Every structure is written in structure tokens, then in C-alpha cells.
Amino acid sequence: MKNTHITIIALIAVAIGAIISTYGDSSTYEGFTKAAENPDKEYHVVGVLNKEKPREYNPQLDANLFTFYLIDEQGKESKVVYRAPEPADFERSEKVVLIGKMNGDYFEANKILLKCPSKYNEGQAPQG
Amino acid sequence: MNEVQFIGERLIYGNLGHLAVVVSFGTAIISTFAYLFAANNPQEKSWQKIATAAFYTHTISVLSVVLMLFLIIRLHLFEYHYAWQHSSTDLPLEYMVSCFWEGQEGSFLLWIFWHVVIGNILVRSAKSWKFEVMAVVMMCQIVLTSMLIGVKILGYKIGSSPFELLRNAIEGPIFKQADYLSKIKDGNGLNPLLQNYWMVIHPPTLFFGFATTIVPFAYVIAGLWKRDYVGWLKPALPWALISVMVLGTGIIMGGFWAYESLSFGGYWAWDPVENASLVPWLILIAGVHVMIIYKTTGNALIVGMILIISTFLLVLYATFLTRSGILGNASVHSFTDLGMSGQLLLFMFVFLGLSVFMLVKRWKELPRSAKDEDAYTREFWMFIGSLVLTISAFQIILTTSLPVFNKVFGTNMAPPSDVIQHYNKWQMPMAIIIALLTGIAQLLKYKKNTREGLINILTQAAISIVLSAVAMFLLELKNWFYVGLMFASVYAIVANLFTMRPYLTGKFKMAGANVAHIGFGLLLVGVLVSSANKQVISINQSGMQLNPEFDAQANMEHVYLEKGKSLRMGDYEIEYKADSTEWVNNYFQVHYKKIKPNSNEVDYEFDLYPNAQINPKMGLVANPDTKHYISHDVFTYVSSVPKEKTTKFVHEKLHEVKLGDTIYTNDGYAILENINSNAKESNLDVKNLSLLIAAELKVYALNGTYSATPMYGIRENSEIKFESIVDEAKLRFKFMGVNPQTKTITIETAEQDTSGDFIIMKAIVFPWINFVWAGTIIMIVGFLLAIWRRLSENQRLRN
Numbered sequence: 001m002k003n004t005h006i007t008i009i010a011l012i013a014v015a016i017g018a019i020i021s022t023y024g025d026s027s028t029y030e031g032f033t034k035a036a037e038n039p040d041k042e043y044h045v046v047g048v049l050n051k052e053k054p055r056e057y058n059p060q061l062d063a064n065l066f067t068f069y070l071i072d073e074q075g076k077e078s079k080v081v082y083r084a085p086e087p088a089d090f091e092r093s094e095k096v097v098l099i100g101k102m103n104g105d106y107f108e109a110n111k112i113l114l115k116c117p118s119k120y121n122e123g124q125a126p127q128g
Numbered sequence: 129m130n131e132v133q134f135i136g137e138r139l140i141y142g143n144l145g146h147l148a149v150v151v152s153f154g155t156a157i158i159s160t161f162a163y164l165f166a167a168n169n170p171q172e173k174s175w176q177k178i179a180t181a182a183f184y185t186h187t188i189s190v191l192s193v194v195l196m197l198f199l200i201i202r203l204h205l206f207e208y209h210y211a212w213q214h215s216s217t218d219l220p221l222e223y224m225v226s227c228f229w230e231g232q233e234g235s236f237l238l239w240i241f242w243h244v245v246i247g248n249i250l251v252r253s254a255k256s257w258k259f260e261v262m263a264v265v266m267m268c269q270i271v272l273t274s275m276l277i278g279v280k281i282l283g284y285k286i287g288s289s290p291f292e293l294l295r296n297a298i299e300g301p302i303f304k305q306a307d308y309l310s311k312i313k314d315g316n317g318l319n320p321l322l323q324n325y326w327m328v329i330h331p332p333t334l335f336f337g338f339a340t341t342i343v344p345f346a347y348v349i350a351g352l353w354k355r356d357y358v359g360w361l362k363p364a365l366p367w368a369l370i371s372v373m374v375l376g377t378g379i380i381m382g383g384f385w386a387y388e389s390l391s392f393g394g395y396w397a398w399d400p401v402e403n404a405s406l407v408p409w410l411i412l413i414a415g416v417h418v419m420i421i422y423k424t425t426g427n428a429l430i431v432g433m434i435l436i437i438s439t440f441l442l443v444l445y446a447t448f449l450t451r452s453g454i455l456g457n458a459s460v461h462s463f464t465d466l467g468m469s470g471q472l473l474l475f476m477f478v479f480l481g482l483s484v485f486m487l488v489k490r491w492k493e494l495p496r497s498a499k500d501e502d503a504y505t506r507e508f509w510m511f512i513g514s515l516v517l518t519i520s521a522f523q524i525i526l527t528t529s530l531p532v533f534n535k536v537f538g539t540n541m542a543p544p545s546d547v548i549q550h551y552n553k554w555q556m557p558m559a560i561i562i563a564l565l566t567g568i569a570q571l572l573k574y575k576k577n578t579r580e581g582l583i584n585i586l587t588q589a590a591i592s593i594v595l596s597a598v599a600m601f602l603l604e605l606k607n608w609f610y611v612g613l614m615f616a617s618v619y620a621i622v623a624n625l626f627t628m629r630p631y632l633t634g635k636f637k638m639a640g641a642n643v644a645h646i647g648f649g650l651l652l653v654g655v656l657v658s659s660a661n662k663q664v665i666s667i668n669q670s671g672m673q674l675n676p677e678f679d680a681q682a683n684m685e686h687v688y689l690e691k692g693k694s695l696r697m698g699d700y701e702i703e704y705k706a707d708s709t710e711w712v713n714n715y716f717q718v719h720y721k722k723i724k725p726n727s728n729e730v731d732y733e734f735d736l737y738p739n740a741q742i743n744p745k746m747g748l749v750a751n752p753d754t755k756h757y758i759s760h761d762v763f764t765y766v767s768s769v770p771k772e773k774t775t776k777f778v779h780e781k782l783h784e785v786k787l788g789d790t791i792y793t794n795d796g797y798a799i800l801e802n803i804n805s806n807a808k809e810s811n812l813d814v815k816n817l818s819l820l821i822a823a824e825l826k827v828y829a830l831n832g833t834y835s836a837t838p839m840y841g842i843r844e845n846s847e848i849k850f851e852s853i854v855d856e857a858k859l860r861f862k863f864m865g866v867n868p869q870t871k872t873i874t875i876e877t878a879e880q881d882t883s884g885d886f887i888i889m890k891a892i893v894f895p896w897i898n899f900v901w902a903g904t905i906i907m908i909v910g911f912l913l914a915i916w917r918r919l920s921e922n923q924r925l926r927n
Contacts, residue, residue, distance in 0.1 A: 011518075018554065022530070028542055100545075
């Protein structure tokens with residue numbers, strides 16, 4: 001057997017490993033119900049901000065605590081705790097992606113991604 | 129139907145621009161076919177003439193498109209959607225250049241422009257390869273210029289024109305008015321995050337890098353086409369090296385931009401958009417190594433060809449990923465979808481099809497080496513290294529492509545929740561292997577002296593163990609992967625320094641590989657130390673437990689900083705001193721004092737001015753500020769500011785005083801120097817006043833002496849009080865009344881409430897991050913030397 005063949009076999013093995021690892025590490029887009037069932041696992045939850053309920057950020061009290069209510073794509077609502085300042089332009093986001101896990105009665109978000117309609121290009125029509 | 133005659137539109141620019149786009153598209157088609165026929169019938173000179181004429185017309189028309197688009201932005205012609213969307217009148221000139229490539233159309237145009245530049249070099253230098261290579265380049269131009277055409281055929285939109293009129297792009301009642309243009313005063317402006325010096329030079333560099341990858345690709349196709357499996361390599365190698373150098377520079381510039389102007393705190397975030405540009409670069413580096421192997425041994429030609437082809441296809445794939453909108457929720461900074469994903473896919477499959485067709489057609493003829501590669505040669509280990517690079521790139525593109533798999537297979541996978549950890553787990557071991565191989569392979573040079581080589585390896589390994597052990601001890605590295613990476617990087621540096629010695633006398637251009645590998649080693653050291661020992665220092669150490677409901681240790685990485693009050697943060701004492709506004713940016717002056725450990729002495733002090741732009745479209749956009757020292761950087765950004773600043777006064781207190789008495793407040797004291805009953809105040813409304821008395825106070829505050837003159841008046845039996853505010857002392861004085869019995873007056877003092885004037889900020893110390901930049905620069909110098917060497921080799925062969 002040639003050295004090159006051994007190398008290629010090793011290569012394929014590592015490539016398969018990479019595929020399995022990517023699959024294993026990948027999270028899934030789920031709702032709060034699923035997250036509540038598996039409180040140890042991190043999920044991506046996509047939803048919209050509930051503007052009726054309070055959105056609290058009191059930097060004087062705690063600069064690292066922001067809470068709000070999110071309605072996921074299945075229509076389930078949950079309180080969300082984010083231990084960082086309120087992201088800029090949060091109330092104008094049309095879609096919110098949370099990454100984190102359920103912690104009792106609230107969802108603990110480690111990361112928040114916002115999809116803002118205005119973020120890059122879609123501007124408002126000119127005022128006349 | 130009555131057509132509205134619009135007033136004031138300058139349609140000539142757009143018409144010329146659009147015409148130029150159509151001409152460049154047409155000439156791209158003509159020259160592609162003409163070059164193709166010229167290649168097949170070298171005797172027939174007329175095809176060459178047509179091809180050349182078409183190519184030069186193409187060059188001129190592309191330059192015209194560029195000029196017209198720039199004029200539209202520069203002259204603020206907001207009747208054009210592109211100018212309105214991406215620029216505004218208040219932008220400085222350099223940022224107007226950035227507006228040019230903020231949108232998809234402009235960045236395609238940038239790419240087209242670079243292809244034209246490259247084409248003009250190739251028609252002069254490609255000699256016998258000219259027709260084939262140019263045919264491939266111009267074929268790519270057909271696809272690229274079609275992206276700018278912007279016409280609808282059978283309901284399907286082909287391309288998106290940068291010369292689209294605003295009134296056609298957006299619907300609104302305003303466009304029914306003939307003079308609508310006079311009502312559009314300004315454009316949307318440039319995304320504040322892109323208003324940065326690096327955004328002026330990073331995109332053109334990166335796109336030049338992307339554009340250059342077509343040249344080695346075109347040479348491979350040409351080699352297959354002409355059945356010249358050896359000859360393509362010599363002209364292609366310098367181009368491949370140029371591509372490696374420029375693309376690498378472009379990528380690191382993007383990283384530097386992110387570090388300087390984004391608030392995620394770092395230069396690399398494994399974002400899909402970043403990954404998409406890194407992957408072709410890694411594959412190209414692997415390809416260059418395999419090309420060199422083929423050049424010295426005649427082995428591995430097919431692998432080399434596949435890698436070079438893949439580089440270009442991966443550039444197209446990156447284009448598809450970032451521009452089709454498929455990344456969706458996975459990336460924060462891809463382009464907006466222009467509805468061209470079909471066209472982008474077609475772009476990719478046309479070239480994939482061409483490559484597969486050419487390879488399959490010539491597969492049987494391709495020269496293969498019958499003998500096995502000896503494990504004791506440099507080339508064998510270079511080959512292994514290239515494969516590891518390929519695997520590394522494969523792993524990155526695999527995870528980045530999750531949204532594509534979701535689309536194709538209908539799955540619902542999200543990127544790993546801890547992306548950094550996911551990539552590190554794979555990339556760190558591979559970086560270790562690659563760093564080790566750059567040292568070992570250099571020693572097993574040119575298939576000889578293996579014994580001597582082994583002794584060398586052992587000596588250098590010993591030196592590296594000592595050095596990395598010292599570094600490990602000083603930096604307190606605990607993770608075994610970190611220790612391994614530290615050793616491997618130090619070894620790469622040491623071994624390459626050793627093997628470089630013979631070149632230091634005169635033959636410096638031979639040292640390209642060594643220099644590039646040393647740079648790579650330094651880069652790894654920098655990446656390792658600056659991220660492993662990165663320290664978030666903005667953790668409140670006042671001992672106050674603000675919210676006992678939650679665990680105090682949970683990522684409390686932002687501090688609340690009130691104006692004028694200082695705070696201890698790690699080894700630093702910080703104070704938010706002042707804020708100022710310049711153009712659209714608010715700068716917050718944060719004063720840092722580094723305190724020596726175990727004492728209260730100040731080691732050094734400096735000011736940082738992180739800024740926040742309150743953008744009407746994007747809310748607060750934070751730009752960090754960083755203090756650079758040789759050994760570390762202090763990085764700071766403002767994550768939140770009060771929504772609106774209020775000037776409120778609190779702690780009102782009444783003082784009954786007579787002449788010469790002193791009034792004490794928390795922030796200083798004041799002496800009543802005079803009571804003036806004949807006060808004349810021109811600024812005040814003194815009409816119908818029956819009485820006006822002024823109290824003249826001298827105010828002694830911590831930062832100086834000021835005067836205050838509150839007044840008291842009577843108009844039609846009611847009291848009127850004129851307050852006096854001393855901004856510098858943050859005090860307010862009010863004259864409340866006169867007490868004739870005690871011959872005193874009553875003064876009310878109040879202190880300004882500064883609690884509404886604060887910033888929330890985060891600060892990170894990056895140790896030895898300069899290794900990252902220094903390593904990159906050295907690596908680029910290495911590429912330059914290698915390009916120089918290969919070019920002069922080709923020159924020598926020609927003479």
C-alpha cells in the first residue's frame with residue numbers, strides 16, 4: 001500500500017469526523033416548549049418581541065440585566081433574561097433570534113441576534 | 129394616460145451608465161467567442177483582431193460605468209436609487225468612495241473593474257496562453273456584467289441595475305408629483321459601521337484578491353484545453369501567489385476593521401461572511417504548495433489542478449452565500465437579498481460544469497506518477513500539510529453551509545450555539561500540525577540529508593521546548609491544546625529562522641517560504657495569547673451586589689459609569705469625564721489610570737474616546753476606541769447611553785442668610801457678597817415689576833470660583849423668582865424671599881442630578897495582540913519574496 005493511499009484513507013476518516021461533529025454540535029431552531037422539555041440543551045429560538053408586556057432595562061440598578069417577553073414562532077410566550085445591556089434598536093426589530101436555554105420560568109439568552117428591516121438597506125420611503 | 133413630466137432629473141448619467149453596462153455585456157460575449165475561435169484557429173488573424181477590439185471596448189465601457197456610478201454618488205443625484213440608498217450629502221469624500229461598494233451592484237462593479245485591470249495585464253503578458261486564458265476571464269465577465277443589467281425577461285429579473293431611478297425602485301405618492309425631486313433633500317446615508325478608514329480600503333483589496341483567483345483557474349483550464357499539462361504552471365504560480373497575498377491582506381484588513389470599529393471585541397468571529405472568504409484562501413495556499421510539489425517532483429498534478437479550480441469555485445460559492453440571502457438568521461452582516469439567487473447559482477454551476485467537463489475530458493491523459501512518494505522527503509510532508517489545510521477549510525465550509533443544507537434537505541439545523549468552541553476544537557489541532565510541518569518539511573529539503581535533518585529537528589525542537597515552556601509559565605497557559613499550539617508555533621518560527629540562514633547573504637528572495645512561515649508562526653502566537661489571555665476588565669468591583677436575585681458571576685461584563693464618578697475595574701481606575709459631539713458622533717471621554725498591583729500608585733494613565741452614533745435608522749451604533757501598547761491593547765466600547773439627557777436638580781435646601789454669610793452645599797460653598805435692590809437686568813422681562821432684588825453670590829466649588837446672581841421680584845402682588853445656575857459647580861440658586869424682621873433673605877440651593885448622565889461600557893484587555901498584526905505583515909512580506917522569486921525565475925527561463 002502506498003503512503004499516498006494511507007494518507008487519503010486518513011483524510012476521509014477525518015472528513016467524516018468533521019461531518020459528524022458539525023451535526024453533533026449544531027443546535028436547532030425550536031420553540032420555548034421544546035426548550036422547556038430539555039433545560040440542559042441550548043437552542044435557537046426565533047420569535048417576535050411582545051410589545052404589550054414590559055421590557056425592562058434599568059442600568060442604574062443593574063447594567064447587566066435586560067428582560068423582555070418573546071413570542072416564538074409557535075405562538076408560545078416566555079420571559080427572557082439577557083445579562084447584558086439592551087441591544088440597540090431592540091424595539092424596532094422585526095424578528096429576534098435567541099441562543100440559550102430554559103431556566104425555570106424564564107429563558108436565559110446568551111446571545112441575541114436581531115433582524116431589523118432597516119439594518120442595511122430597506123429604508124423607509126422618502127417623506128414628501 | 130397622462131405621463132408626468134418630472135422636473136430636474138438628470139437622466140443623462142443613468143442613460144450613459146446603463147448604455148455602458150449593456151455595451152460591456154455585449155463586448156464580453158463577443159470577445160469570449162472571438163478569443164475562443166482565435167485559440168482554435170491561431171492562423172486566422174481576424175478573430176484575434178475582433179477579440180482585441182471587443183476587449184478594449186469592454187475596458188472603456190466598464191470604466192464608464194464606474195465613472196457614472198461615482199458621479200451619481202459624488203454629485204448627490206438622489207433621483208437614482210443607488211445614490212439615495214447608500215449616500216448622503218454630509219459624507220466626506222473618502223466615505224463617498226465607500227458608498228460606491230456598500231450595495232451589491234457597486235461591489236459587483238468593483239469585481240468587474242478588477243477583472244478588467246487583470247485582463248489588461250494578461251493580454252500583454254500571457255504570450256502563447258493569451259487566447260485561452262482571456263476566453264475564460266471574459267466568460268466570467270459575461271456573467272458578472274449580466275448582474276448589472278437589470279431587465280425583466282419573461283417575468284424573471286436579470287441583474288440589478290445601479291442606475292435604477294428612485295421613482296421606479298420605490299413606490300410612493302410623492303412620485304406622482306412632477307417636482308418630487310426638489311422634496312428629496314438627502315439620501316439615506318452610509319451605514320455608520322462602514323464609516324471607517326478601513327472600509328475604504330478593505331473591500332477593494334478583498335475584491336482584488338477574489339478577482340485574481342480567476343487567473344490560476346484560467347491557466348488550469350487553458351492547460352487542459354491545450355493539453356499542455358506542464359507549461360501552465362510557470363505563469364500561473366506567480367499569479368496564485370499574488371492572489372494568496374492580496375486575498376490574505378484583504379481578509380486581515382477586514383479583521384482589523386472589525387477590531388477597530390465593531391463592538392464584538394475581536395478581529396475574528398467565525399461569522400459565515402468571514403469564513404466564506406477564508407476558505408478559498410486556505411485552499412489556494414494548499415494549491416500553491418501542491419503546485420510547488422509538482423514543479424520539483426512531477427507528482428500530484430491532479431490534486432494541484434483540483435485545488436486551484438476549487439479556489440475559484442469557492443469564491444463563487446462565497447458570492448452565492450453572502451449575496452443570495454440564504455444565510456438569513458445565521459449571519460449578521462450579509463448583503464440584502466436582491467432576488468438574484470437563481471442567477472448566482474447559475475454563475476456557480478456554469479463554472480463548475482466547465483471545470484468538471486474539462487477534467488473529465490482529459491482525465492485519461494493527465495500525467496500521473498507511478499512511484500510512491502518517499503516519506504523522508506520535504507514534498508511528502510508538504511503534501512500532508514496541504515491536505516490538512518484542505519481538511520481545515522472543509523470543516524469551516526461545512527459548518528458555514530448549514531443554512532444551505534437546511535434549504536436543500538429541508539432540515540432545521542442551527543449553527544452550533546458555541547461557535548467559537550466548535551471551530552477551535554477542529555482548527556486548533558490542525559493549526560498545530562500545520563505549524564509543525566512548516567518546520568519539519570523545510571528541513572527535509574529536496575529529498576536529501578535525512579540524517580542531518582533529523583539532528584536539526586531535534587536541536588530546534590529542544591530550543592522551542594525551552595522557549596515555549598518559558599512562554600507557558602509567563603502566560604499561565606493551562607489548557608493542553610494551548611500548550612501544544614504554543615510549542616508548535618514557536619517551533620515553526622525557530623525552525624524557519626534556522627533554515628533561512630543560508631539565504632541571508634544575497635539570495636534573500638529565496639527565503640519567501642521561510643519568512644511567510646515565520647509570519648504564520650507569529651500570527652498563531654498572537655492569536656493564541658490574545659484570545660487565551662483576553663480579559664474582560666469591565667467588572668464592577670465596588671463590592672455592591674446590585675441584584676441578588678441572580679448569580680453575581682453570570683456574565684456581568686458591562687459597567688455602569690456615572691459622569692464625574694470614578695470606578696475601580698481590575699487594575700484600572702476609570703472615570704467618565706465628558707462627552708462631546710462631532711459631526712454625527714458622540715464621543716465619551718473615559719479616563720483610565722493603571723494602578724500598580726499591591727499599591728495605590730498610578731502606573732500610567734490615558735484617555736479613550738469610544739463613540740456612539742445615534743443613527744435614525746439603526747439606533748445606537750457603537751464604535752470602540754482602543755489604546756495600543758506594545759504588550760497589550762485596552763479596548764473599550766459604549767454599549768448603552770441614556771435615552772435622553774435630563775437636567776434635573778435635587779437636594780433642594782433653604783438657607784436663611786444675611787450679608788457676608790456662608791451657604792454650605794455638598795459640592796462647595798457660597799458667600800453672599802451683596803444684595804442689590806436696584807438690579808437692572810436687561811435679559812429679563814422686567815415689565816411691570818414693582819421690585820427687583822439681586823443676591824450676588826460668590827461660589828467656591830472644587831474646580832474653581834464662580835459667581836451667581838439669583839433674583840427676586842414682585843409683579844402685581846405675586847412673587848417672581850429668577851434662578852441662577854452655575855453649570856461648572858453643578859449648583860442652582862434661587863432667591864426665595866426677603867424677611868424684613870430678621871433682615872435676612874432666603875436662598876434655595878439645589879444640586880444637579882448627574883445620575884441621568886452615564887454610560888454603560890465594556891472593556892477588554894488583549895495581551896500581545898500586536899503579534900497578530902506583525903505576524904500577518906511578515907507573512908505578506910514572505911509572499912512578496914516568493915512572488916519576486918517566481919517572476920525572476922520565469923524571466924530567466926525566457927531569456
